[in-house]
Amino acid sequence: MLEITSTPLVIMAILGTVGIIIPIISIARKEQGSNSFYAVIAFAALIVSLGYVGYQFLNDNIAPAALFSEDVLVDDAFGGLFAIAMLIVALFTTVGSFNYMRKHNSPAVYYSLILLATIGMVLVAYSTDLVMLFVAWELMSLPTYILVGFIKKNPSSNEAALKYFLFGALSSAIIVYGISISYGLTGSTNIGEVIQGYSTLDPSLLPLALLSVGMFIAGFGFKMGLVPFHQWLPDTYEGAPPPITSLLAAGTKKVGFAAAIRIIVLGMVVLNLDWTLALGILAVMTMTIGNIAAIMQKNLTRMLAYSSIAHAGYILIGLAVAPHSSLGLQGSLYHILNHAVMKGMAFIAVAGIVTTLAVTNLDKLKGLGRRMPITALALVISLFALAGVPPLSGFWSKLMLFGSALDAGSTLWWAPWLAIAGVLNSALSLAYYGWITRKMYFEGETEKRVKEPKSIIAVMIFSMIFLIGFGVYPEPLIQFVEFATPVLSLDFMP
Amino acid sequence: MEYALLQAVVLPLLLAPVAYIIGRKAGPTPAMWFTFAILLYTTILIINAALSGTVEEHYPWTSQFGEFGFLMDGLASPFAIMIYVLSTILVLYSKPYMLHIFHHQFEEEQNINPSASGQTSVIESSALSNYVNTKSGLYFALYLLFAMGMLGTVLATNLIEFFVFFEIMLIPGFFLVALWGAGQRRKIGLMFLFWTHSGAVVLLLGFLMIGFTVGSFDFADINESEIPQDIAMFSAVAIALGLGVKLAVFMFHIWLPYVHGAAPTPISALLSPAMIGIGAYGIFRLIVEFLPATFADLAIWFYIWGLVTMIYGGAMALMQDDIKRLLAYSSISQMGYLLFGIGTISVLGLTGAEMMYVTHAIGKGILFMMAGVIIVKVGTRSISKLGGLAGKMPITAVCAVIGALTIMGIPPTSGFMGEWILFAGALETAIEEGSTLRAVGFGLGLVATVLTMSYLLWMLKRVFFGKTPEHLENVKEGSWYMTAPMMVLAGFSIVLGIYPDIFYKTIIPYMSGVLGV
Amino acid sequence: MTNELIDFILVSVALLGIGIYGLAVKRNFIRMLFAIEIIINAANINLVAFGRFLPHSGGQTLALFSIAIAAAEVAVGLSLIIVAYRMYQNVDIADFRSLKG
């Protein structure tokens, strides 16, 4: 039985209560515009949740990546890592929305939906039951459909939401289908039992097990933005309100990986097949197509969207080699954490730019370094971190990812090629990151400085400290990731 | 001296913001002297440490990737000394040159932005001084970072640390080129970033292969016998390719003429002499020292590759009209010498290769400074528009000739002391192995020295001798800020040419140790 | 129970195929919503069928969750359609292509 003080439940309680209460307050107060009030409440709720996670960690109340439990949820470090990352992203989004939402209606519902989506994001990582996972997944998805289309007057926002919704609904149907097969094969929805059931599966049923895995890959891959399930992603990221893009790119996308690690990877380890090649191929396709498509983009948001597709590819490297290298999952988790901060920061910077200058077209960003120096600096740092330039935090996680691919090279002939593809893509990605930098710093006339939103600056400064600080001294993060990484072996089965 | 190397690396990093602030508040001259003081102090630390033999420092870092350390041994100390000596004296040189660039760019911007044109000259001049102050602050801050990155690379004791510094020197370099370069500086800045980063990531692949096979990234733990042969070969090739981009060897060289041509001259004078040679340092440290057996297999390819680069770079230098591009191709050719020397796989040859780094640093430093003086004082960099400048700027001309002689390898400049020992090594191996290929390579290498001489003398002839075009009648000698650094280097070249033991005596024992002679 | 499990599953597969076809071909957003509903229902058949043949209660439970969530999804989808319709006076998804490239 779950303890009532376990982290997921407490987070659920705090955020759920606040998330429900905010719209009620709004109705009770019968006012629309009081953005800052709701933002502060949401912010406080998130901070309290984050604080609770931290408190649990500091008091060693969190088990090292347990992964399985007889319950629907488990309070382990793996979930804790995602909780921290997702709460940070939600904080970014909340703070980043502060200025953005001043101009738009219904802030209460907006923040409430963010909080609800956050619960979903956090709980997916904690789930140890397929039903729980599915429900949490939907709790994450449904509010974000609405959030993406939240700017009703904006056709792009609506179009983005429609596309997102279509894919989201399709992929949740596919996930249910996958769950149904795995349930049918093992007679349980508990992930631990499913996996155990898979390990003792009758050989004639193996294709079905693989079918379910394939459906999970497709279903979760949609959120992760894996090629060929990625096509909605740039459109949606571009059309969505920028803070929400940040939530999508930095948050929900990572949750896809959480789910994938919980189900696909573990399940496949058990199935003990040469399945990882499929993930490897997807990884290479994803990063290559993401990077190549990003190069020609004229729109900053879209470029970053493609870049986040590419990063999904990098993270997938770690999953693909996970059974052969202990570093694989560590690298993936590390990169997920880093990418959450880097991409979150980048999109929040975009939000800041949109809020103050109302442009995202790269040609109109000329001279941004002079107009919005802090935002531009932060953006550049996040871009270089995304490119994996040391001594920024992004470097270390990429290092671990490529390292894991090479590390697995001793048992997996194709694994080094993943690393090669990865580094070449990294180099390629610098082309457009550099391009943005060039636009911001080396072009444009003598523009005057404009006022940058304080909330955005706060996010920027936090992220810069994070990226540079952990870039120079990455040890704590490495330790943390190591602690949170599940060890892939059958001994962990319940 | 406690923490000498740490100070030498970290002080410039920490004080870079201070340099920026000083530049902004007090203008270029104080910023220059501040930067100069930092670098002078750290250079003295470095030289002091070099004199006391091998110095090692270790600091805790990551558990996964090893510790953060600095090591200055016989291999690293010549590199470290040259890097900081050049950086230090180029600070002085930077001031007049960069002021020239800043004024130029300011005017450009004024022209683009007509709103400023109607103002009075008083306001304009204060705008100009503000502009110059800000820019020079930024320049010196980036300069410090750049120098620090280069030093850190050669002192690193850990593969990852090496890589980190390797990349750190890239970023300020990119900004320096893209902000104050010439021509299509932004495109070229990106090209620089892209090429060298591509090389760096390939290098990283090799590092990771080694690191994971050995289980540690610390230099001290790397032992070739623990690495399976194919992995060692693979990683050595990856490292060589990665460093090859930095070295700008044949096929990977194309970024260099653009970048050296476009970079502001003090930076060209750091890029070319100090930075690209770090590729050679990497090969020494990572392949020659850590993977000796693989190196033995690869040496002949380095040899041939170096040879091709030597000749190709020289031949292309003959075709250049832009003086800085010519020097850039010359650098490519010289990097060929380094690689050639490494390929000789003999103590003499390896010593020669490292000595070539030193002499190339001196010679090319002088020549780039010469180009800078010409750019500032004449305003053109096209050789066909120059001529007869020897009478107008005698000090520059004399220094340029000494620099050219250094590159050509004519005694009593240090170039000869690099070259003869290099070729002695090449010949030694050719005889020992009885290899016709190596012997032919040796001969072609000597031919390449004639080629080197041809393009340099031709350049000198076209720039400094011959008839003086009419538009150059009023050209003056550069200021002391510009000529003094050249004279220092020229003097150093001759001192080293006459008494090469300054570096030989640290390099040779190291190389003997590495090759197990 | 006279029917075999495979029969139900084949029906479910057929519905899945039809749903995918509908999504990939139809341009009317409302019809696409139909297609999604068909796929979800296909999955539900699977769940219940497996639950029956195991036999196990979890299948029905999940099917209930799935139905409820499908309802929520439809609500969201319809509200998005309404917004879109207000803006474009159209529900042809192929007209929503300003975001591309």
Add this chain to the structure above:
Amino acid sequence: MATELMGFEIGATSAWLVWILPFAAALIIPGIAKLSKNVTSNFSKNATGYVAIGFALMSTLSAASMIPIALEAGEIHNQIPWIESLGLKAGILADPLSIIMANVVGWISFLILIYSTGYMKGDKDITRFWFWMMFFIGSMQLIVLSDNLLQVFFGWEGVGLASYALISFWYRDKKKDHVGTEGRTVLGMLDYYSPTHAGMKAFIMTKVGDVMMIAGMLLIFLFAGTFGFKELIGDTEWAVTMTSQGLLVPAFVLIFGGAVGKSAQFPLNEWLLEAMTGPTAVSALIHAATMVKAGVFLVARIGPLVFALGAAGILADQFFEIVAWVGAITALLLATQAMVNPEIKKVLAYSTGSQIGYMMMALGVAGLSYQYVDGYTAGFFHLISHAMFKASLFMAAGSLLHVVGSRFMTDMGGLRKQMKKTYAFMWAAGLGLMGAPFITTGFWSKDAIFAAVYESGNEWAMPLYAIAVLTAVITAFYTMRMMGLVFFGKKSKHIEKMEEEGHHIHEASLSMWIPYGILAVLTIGIGLIGLSMEEGLHHTFVDYLENSFGIHTEHYAIEASILPEFLQGLNPVALGSSLAAFAIGAGLGYIFYIGRWVDPVKFVNSNIIFYGIHKFLLNRWYLNAIIYWCFVVAPLWLARGVFRYFEKTAIDYGMNDGFQKAVLWSAKVVQGTQTGVSQSYLFVFGAGLLFVVLMLLI
């Protein structure tokens, strides 16, 4: 260490000073120039010159102070630490050879420096001139006195550098400073060179030799582990190893390659002619005392070593054969060209190359004969006598140029009245060059060479001898031609024009004619005692070779001879052919150019064969043009082709723009799939689902 530093013997000081002093002078000259800039007295104007001459004199006196050692066939060998990490030491080796050479260099340079004070008067770059002159002399003395090859190489490149600087001394490329005939082309190559071009050509061409030399040096170093001459002869184990690998002869031939370059021997001879763009004082220095003599000296330095090794059973005959033949070919090649060239300095330059060829031939033949010392002495004797008369001739030619203002002999003519002293001295020196019998040094030294070649008794002796004699004929002829064109006949239009314009053709200044006067007088003076001089040299070298290299010389009784008593000991055949060659050559020259009995122009044009030969010679056997085509034009063309079609297209475009375009193209393709239409996305999704499933199943 300390003791070794202390080992700087007092006795060796003078040897060190010989080369250190000129360098010291070079170093302080710029400072002197700076200091004296503000003083306007007459003395201070020439201060740099006086400093230079003073130092040169001190250096030369130091050299002279060592003569007694040479006469005793003793030696000073003194070393100081240098590159300790390789166990290399710097040192001086003052043995008879180098002491004599140092004196020749020193005294002749000293005279040339005095001459320069007049010749270079008023030149605004005079400081640079003195700097490089002193650097030149210092480098040469360094070559002469070094005890190891590496140090020799320092001097070697030093003279190269100095020659570069001095040949292109007038770097502003004024028209008057060019050489060659303007507008004249040979095989499409312009035969007209600016000083800067000439300097570059000289430097690069000699560098070709230098790289050969360094290759040879390195070969020896790698086997012997040392560059030192004393060490090399001390333990010959290395030579045995090298011979067993067939590398000994190549090594020495490569070193000889350096000498070929510096001494302008075939096929690296072409730079020497263009070197005439330098001030004449420089030409004199290059041709008489430094640079080109350095090559001969080097062969004299290593020749005994090779021979000694040969005597020890390690045969190195090919080395000497190559030396001899290169010398012979050069002697003939350049002499023939001297017959037709219209520029006085170039005639002298050709002549120098030709005479150096003689020296090489002698030094080569020496090794082929069993009596090494004969050829050795002959070659070295010729070096000394040539130094004297050629320096004199050049300086005299410089006066002519100075006065006439043209380098073409056709612009002179009939000058014997106006410039009596020059006329007389030039005759004296010219006779030396021609080898006028019995009274000139040239005769004795040339005769010694003839004898050495004739007596060498090897298979190549007769062809070499024939070439030597033929060359002697030609030498006499072109010397007469030069004298005739310059001093006889009618005044040229150029001179008439000058006189019309008010220029007075007059004798050169005192400081100019005294030096070449001295040398001309010495040519005759020493010529009169030439035979005893030769014997003294012979004696010295016999001891030297015996002591230093263990080369024994057999003393054999003088055979009965048909010659008069004072010529006893000379070879009658050599003597006879020497006299005959002088007679024929000088006679022909007299007929054409002094007596003017036949008009040479008409004579040449009378016959297609003569015309063809004349043109062939005037075009320098087409060698220069061919070298330019092969080593300048073709490589440049090739480089341009590679630059345009490889570097710019394949590499630059391919790896920058092309790569960029390819990536952008693929980006477009990828973007093309992103149509914005949800159906296509969903279709891809469905297909992707299948793809993943199938990938897993397969």
Add this chain to the structure above:
Amino acid sequence: MADATFLALTVITIGSAIAALEMRSLIYGSIALMGTLGGIAGFFLLLDAPFVALFQLAVYVGSIAVLILFTVMLVKRELIFKKIEDKRRKFAGIGLMLVVMISLGAVFLDSGIKTMITDEPPVDFRDIGADFVTYYWPALILMGLILAGTVTGALVLARREDVENDQRAN
């Protein structure tokens, strides 16, 4: 072997699914969709899951389909009867459908579940309730949050802001 009821349900379900997608009129399409959903409820009954079947009827046929119907009626008339699709895409879609059906069908047919039948009694739907409160209770809470969030969100989206703003301005 399947019995007649099953076959009839299959025909109804699949037929009306195709009809729902292919009928020109959206209104008839929605009604056909109701048929499909009802048919599936029938399957649930066949599978001894009456609770789910009722839920299906209540939620789907009762509310969702009606909701859809209303939405359909909300849009313009010509849109309801306009059938918009590309020929080429249609064929590709049919191809995709067939490939999906055949390949997935083959996988299922090929596997060991082909002949699976059961004689065990069906699950008592009280077990489902027990599951809900003991095991799945966090999921149930989340479900509540989903519904709450979705409803408020959908309301915010569907609300006509221009009207509201007008009201507020007044």
